[in-house]
Amino acid sequence: MFRPTAIYFEKDIENYELGRMLLEKYKDVPKIEIENHNNIEEMRNKQNSEFLKMKKNLIIGTRKTHKFVENHKVSDYLVPYTSSGCIASCMYCYLVCNYNKCAYMRLFVNREEMLDKIIKTANKSDKELTFEIGSNSDLVLENTITNNLVWTIENFKDTPKGKLTFPTKFAYVDDLLPLNHKQKIIVRMSVNPEYIINNVEFGTSRLKDRVEAINKLVDADYEVGILIAPVIFLEDWRKLYHELILYLYQNLSTKAKSKIFFEVIFMTYSYVHNAINKEAFLNSIQIFDKEKMTGRGKGKYMYKSDIKKEGEIFFREELSKYFKNNKIWYIV
């Protein structure tokens, strides 16, 4: 179980039920009061080499901006929700936008306000909307600290309209199984070859456990997708991803195989990732490949188009071999 080294908290979290619950839960952990979770000077001044240590802290505040961003994938909107950042340490994590601000886990205790806005937007719309609530953190992992996912499903299930979706790399789904979710929740389990999980996705669940979690969620009648992401084109990527798809085919239950859909996303990377990874993850494997990647502005890199094309052909062929009746939402 995660036990933070220190808690940095905004004073007004005491005015929220979840804030009081977290202060009580961690009453023995050293606490530092802060003005604003977005601007903790002490963290800003830390070196990249202290990246992993910083992730052992918990920052608790309230979310002040609630802007929904249109999306055209599984969801219609990306919605800022109850956390940002994460206590795991995937080397490509897209939340490492600026490490002094995004890397560590921030919990936002004004969950009633955030869910209320989602429910109102869903009910006002003519169309059935799906809201992505997990684009800023891993909510299954967060749930082990706050129970927020259980709370969310219980408080969302009776709304007349709308669905919620989130991705995860964690197998801690047992608390979700008995809930009466009324098919309003879409869980997307992110997978990668075991070699990549072991060497790049530090602190996340093993592949075997993630696949077992998919089977359990399908048995509990959740809508479930598999996110093959991010695809990293290591030297022997064809072999690694072939083995992954074969493993899914051999270990997903018959019911899961009849229901799941796929999304495939190629890795993007940045100058900031590279700087942190070099100093914080000594002896780790190199995931930035300058032969295969190209700049896309503002210090960001993506795979070259011929590599992506080759990857797309490979994934369409492999998935149609083993999962010919399952929808592929997109390969990007």
Ligand code: SF4
């Ligand atoms: S589990 Fe997700 S949010 Fe956490 S470090 Fe990995 S990619 Fe980032």
